[in-house]
Amino acid sequence: MPGGNGFFPPVAYSPLWAALAVVILLVLAAFYIVVPLLTRQARVEEPEVDVSWMPVDVPALRGKYEVLISEVEASHRLGELSVRAAHQRLSLLLRLFAYESSGIRAPHMTLAELREGRDTPLSDAVAKLYPGEFEAIERGSVLDAAEVARRMVYSWN
Incomplete structure (x- = not known):
């Protein structure tokens, strides 16, 4: 009212x-x-692969990775790969080589984890490739990076 x-x-x-x-x-x-x-997503633990029983033909493996490194150089020379992409591919090749030759799960490891694992030739080589992979401005020599990769492959036990 x-x-x-x-x-x-x-x-x-x-x-x-x-x-x-x-x-x-x-x-x-x-x-x-x-x-x-x-x-x-549930965390899925990847099973550890024991490759110690697997025979590794290191000379054949080195030859395989020499060819792959040369392919990266050729792709860069032809303009198919940028400097950054070439460095990234070379880093991946080094990590895969370490995995195939000794079972180190390097493709899934950071540089700090590689250094903790005391895989010195691998961690040193990957560290040399990091600037070419991650710097804001693409620079570095793919030829030098490929040479670092080759030295690591041939110095690996």
């Missing part, structure tokens, strides 16, 4: 509306917490 001046008094809302608002906020918060927990 309007007052003497034509205005209505404030309407009193039921406390159930405030309770409903709190419940909705709690449901939203639970949604943003529960859904990511339920949908995240």
Whole structure:
């Protein structure tokens, strides 16, 4: 009922509306917490591969990687690979060589992990390739990087 001046008094809302608002906020918060927990990927441990029993023909392996390193040089010379891509490919080749020749899981390791593992020829060679792989400005010599890769392959035990 309007007052003497034509205005209505404030309407009193039921406390159930405030309770409903709190419940909705709690449901939203639970949604943003529960859904990511339920949908995240399970960590899958990669099984360790014991390659100690596998015979490795190191001279043949060296020859294979010599050819692969030469292919990277040729691709760069033809303009198919940038300096950065060539350095990245050479680094991957070194890591794969170490894996194939001795079972070191180098393709999955960071430089710090390689240094911790005391695989000095590999970690030194990968460290020399890092500037060409990761610097903001592409620079470095692919020929020098390929020579570093070859030295590592031929000095590997």
